[in-house]
Amino acid sequence: MLKLKVALGLAATFTAGALATAAQARDLTVVSWGGAYQDAQKKVYFEPFKKAAGILMNDESWDGGIGVLRAKVQGGAATWDVVQVESEELAVGCEEGLFEKIDYAKIGGEATYLPPSVNPCGVGAILYDFVLGYDKDKLKDAPKGWADFFDTKKYPGKRSLRQGPKTTLEIALIADGVAPKDVYKVLAADEGVERAFKKLDTIKNDIVWWKAGAQPPQLLASGEVAMTSVYNGRIDAANKNEKKNFGMVWDGALYTLDSWVILKGSSNKDGAYKFLDFVGKAENQAKLSENIAYGTSNRDAAALLQPAVLKDLPTAPDNMKNAVEINVAFWLENIDRLTERFNKWAAK
Amino acid sequence: MTNAFLTGADAPTDMPLKRRLKRAERARQVEALALVLPLLAFLLFTFLGPIAGMLWRSVDDWEVRQVLPHTVAALADWDGKDLPDEQAYAALADDILAARAAGTIAVAAKRLNYALTGFRTILASTARNLKAAPDPGTAKETLGKINLAWRERAAWAAIKGAGGPMTSFYLLAALDLTRNVDGAIVAAPLDQAIYRDVFARTFIISFGVTALCLILGFPVAYLLATLPPRRSNLLIILVLLPFWTSLLVRTCAWIVLLQSNGVVNHSLRWLGIIDEPLRLIYNRFGVYVAMTHVLLPFMILPLYSSMKAISPAYMRAAASLGAPPVTAFLRIYLPQTLPGIGAGSLLVFILALGYYITPALVGGGADQMISYFIALYTTETANWGLASALGAVLLLATLLLGVVYGKLVHGQQVIGGMKN
Numbered sequence: 001m002l003k004l005k006v007a008l009g010l011a012a013t014f015t016a017g018a019l020a021t022a023a024q025a026r027d028l029t030v031v032s033w034g035g036a037y038q039d040a041q042k043k044v045y046f047e048p049f050k051k052a053a054g055i056l057m058n059d060e061s062w063d064g065g066i067g068v069l070r071a072k073v074q075g076g077a078a079t080w081d082v083v084q085v086e087s088e089e090l091a092v093g094c095e096e097g098l099f100e101k102i103d104y105a106k107i108g109g110e111a112t113y114l115p116p117s118v119n120p121c122g123v124g125a126i127l128y129d130f131v132l133g134y135d136k137d138k139l140k141d142a143p144k145g146w147a148d149f150f151d152t153k154k155y156p157g158k159r160s161l162r163q164g165p166k167t168t169l170e171i172a173l174i175a176d177g178v179a180p181k182d183v184y185k186v187l188a189a190d191e192g193v194e195r196a197f198k199k200l201d202t203i204k205n206d207i208v209w210w211k212a213g214a215q216p217p218q219l220l221a222s223g224e225v226a227m228t229s230v231y232n233g234r235i236d237a238a239n240k241n242e243k244k245n246f247g248m249v250w251d252g253a254l255y256t257l258d259s260w261v262i263l264k265g266s267s268n269k270d271g272a273y274k275f276l277d278f279v280g281k282a283e284n285q286a287k288l289s290e291n292i293a294y295g296t297s298n299r300d301a302a303a304l305l306q307p308a309v310l311k312d313l314p315t316a317p318d319n320m321k322n323a324v325e326i327n328v329a330f331w332l333e334n335i336d337r338l339t340e341r342f343n344k345w346a347a348k
Numbered sequence: 349m350t351n352a353f354l355t356g357a358d359a360p361t362d363m364p365l366k367r368r369l370k371r372a373e374r375a376r377q378v379e380a381l382a383l384v385l386p387l388l389a390f391l392l393f394t395f396l397g398p399i400a401g402m403l404w405r406s407v408d409d410w411e412v413r414q415v416l417p418h419t420v421a422a423l424a425d426w427d428g429k430d431l432p433d434e435q436a437y438a439a440l441a442d443d444i445l446a447a448r449a450a451g452t453i454a455v456a457a458k459r460l461n462y463a464l465t466g467f468r469t470i471l472a473s474t475a476r477n478l479k480a481a482p483d484p485g486t487a488k489e490t491l492g493k494i495n496l497a498w499r500e501r502a503a504w505a506a507i508k509g510a511g512g513p514m515t516s517f518y519l520l521a522a523l524d525l526t527r528n529v530d531g532a533i534v535a536a537p538l539d540q541a542i543y544r545d546v547f548a549r550t551f552i553i554s555f556g557v558t559a560l561c562l563i564l565g566f567p568v569a570y571l572l573a574t575l576p577p578r579r580s581n582l583l584i585i586l587v588l589l590p591f592w593t594s595l596l597v598r599t600c601a602w603i604v605l606l607q608s609n610g611v612v613n614h615s616l617r618w619l620g621i622i623d624e625p626l627r628l629i630y631n632r633f634g635v636y637v638a639m640t641h642v643l644l645p646f647m648i649l650p651l652y653s654s655m656k657a658i659s660p661a662y663m664r665a666a667a668s669l670g671a672p673p674v675t676a677f678l679r680i681y682l683p684q685t686l687p688g689i690g691a692g693s694l695l696v697f698i699l700a701l702g703y704y705i706t707p708a709l710v711g712g713g714a715d716q717m718i719s720y721f722i723a724l725y726t727t728e729t730a731n732w733g734l735a736s737a738l739g740a741v742l743l744l745a746t747l748l749l750g751v752v753y754g755k756l757v758h759g760q761q762v763i764g765g766m767k768n
Contacts, residue, residue: 065727092730095454158608163713208630209713225608333461333468335729340540343721346713347545 027056030270034061036237040291095119100262117297122259124297133230140299144173163209165338180324201214205238236293406736420511437487459643463506518737554700561647569651602662634710648690654688691746
């Protein structure tokens with residue numbers, strides 16, 4: 001029996017010890033999306049912030065998913081403070097109360113930011129596009145848009161799209177002649193969904209599905225695919241850092257906005273606001289765009305950039321002209337149903 | 349009778365030996381229990397608890413009950429044949445106003461949207477447009493005006509169906525079944541019925557990988573068991589080497605090897621065997637190759653240990669009694685390796701069932717296994733009910749297979765060690 005008591009006592013001590021450690025103060029933890037993007041952030045945001053504010057800060061990376069955030073917040077003692085989230089996660093997390101309401105007075109006031117990036121639960125981080133990417137060295141005759149993406153006669157070779165219905169259905173409809181601004185109107189009806197899948201049928205055997213944002217540039221580099229949907233910044237980074245000669249098509253691009261949020265119950269709220277204030281400043285955001293071609297949220301950031309940098313950003317007027325914003329409300333409502341539909345189609 | 353054997357200081361007071369033995373036995377059991385207690389507690393917290401939680405989540409239906417309590421209560425007696433009465437409408441209006449104030453509309457909207465696509469919008473627009481509680485007697489009219497959906501039975505049936513406290517909705521969905529507006533269980537719409545196929549695919553791939561591992565692993569294990577130790581040790585290190593490399597690295601290595609411009613296709617073209625590159629990856633072939641490679645050590649090691657225990661004298665004895673090599677192998681050697689075959693196959697099969705990263709990276713759209721969907725619903729769409737239900741079905745199917753396996757093994761009385 002003595003041994004039992006000792007064992008129980010030890011177990012209790014360990015548990016108490018573990019709990020005590022978890023409750024101790026942590027360094028401010030900022031979570032972003034890894035890869036070339038987080039490298040750029042490290043250079044222009046994280047390291048300078050640590051020096052300027054004198055705050056200890058860690059950065060981690062994640063691959064998104066509202067389930068992850070929910071588990072973090074509802075599990076208690078979340079180990080993350082500031083997280084960069086996609087627009088859907090922002091909307092759902094805000095509805096579910098997973099994020100602190102942003103006090104804009106602490107980060108320069110709402111007027112500092114472009115209107116679409118001001119949300120009660122989060123402040124805009126970057127604006128970026130899904131564009132058509134290709135290798136200029138391999139395709140001499142540059143494709144003009146998604147219609148060419150589906151033209152396997154003119155452009156032989158495989159294609160790559162993001163696995164799942166989101167972005168895939170939009171791209172199929174645009175390729176089928178739907179004006180980008182009408183895509184979600186068409187997709188709302190069952191016939192629209194049918195039409196998209198019918199269009200996808202035409203290249204079904206040539207599609208390689210990608211899952212992580214780092215995959216499309218690799219697929220292009222290895223020559224596995226002739227064209228792919230890809231985040232515009234990754235093409236830019238591959239050209240800059242790996243001396244690739246990739247091209248992209250802005251016509252019919254799908255854009256979306258990522259935001260910074262503070263997780264509910266964060267124990268580093270002061271540090272978090274200092275961080276958000278730092279990365280909200282125009283001069284800091286301009287440096288980010290110079291390092292990776294994403295648009296930013298501060299009103300004055302664009303004015304600080306050279307025209308050569310500006311023209312490659314998603315926010316450049318020419319690039320915005322025929323782009324469509326990914327419709328958060330539509331996908332929140334339909335993602336489960338269309339994911340099932342998509343997988344049914346994929347398995348056929 | 350037993351007392352006759354005891355003498356001197358050991359002589360009993362008047363307790364029979366049997367009882368004293370029992371007491372000593374009990375003390376030892378308690379001691380043993382105390383020793384494994386930390387492990388038990390650990391298992392309880394990290395294994396049994398989560399599994400119980402998962403099973404519970406697959407039937408738990410709390411969202412609508414918590415957010416729209418009065419509506420659920422008002423619908424308790426509704427027969428579902430006509431639109432519900434004024435009282436239910438008034439209850440709904442009250443609940444929506446309260447939920448908007450508490451910021452919980454989204455919780456119910458999410459759950460109801462599973463039952464009826466578009467419910468998220470219906471609830472959101474109603475919450476936005478309902479400024480105050482409607483006057484008594486006008487709730488039906490007011491809500492019907494704000495959103496036409498409230499004039500349909502389907503919306504009300506969805507609320508009633510999701511009223512909890514427990515639901516078969518997720519488990520039915522995991523089996524491609526659903527309830528129609530009258531509450532009868534029917535097949536899910538054809539374009540959404542995917543999970544039976546996915547489960548079948550998961551089991552087929554797992555069986556295939558297990559068979560491939562056995563076919564490839566058996567000769568290797570035999571070689572390892574029969575070579576002199578110095579050489580076999582070196583080979584064992586080669587078998588173990590993959591264990592020390594990350595799963596992701598091994599999977600990505602296959603991408604490099606098998607892609608259109610990869611090593612394999614290049615070599616085949618250089619040799620003039622093919623003109624066009626073969627499609628070796630992003631399809632089922634790639635999944636089989638990569639998964640077999642990753643799981644092979646789990647087959648080889650149990651096989652090796654069972655073969656190592658077989659004395660070479662048996663085969664010599666069989667030969668000296670006149671058995672040709674094939675007969676000796678089939679009747680003497682093979683039966684003795686069955687414990688290893690059983691352990692290895694079970695290990696590989698169960699590990700394969702849960703595979704997620706490998707099929708995701710080297711498979712095509714039609715090669716995703718059930719874990720992919722569980723992960724999708726857990727992390728991305730946060731539909732934890734469906735994720736849990738899929739997990740529960742997988743767990744049940746695996747347990748059933750385990751029972752069948754146990755029965756088979758038990759019947760043959762060969763694999764003594766496995767039953768324990």
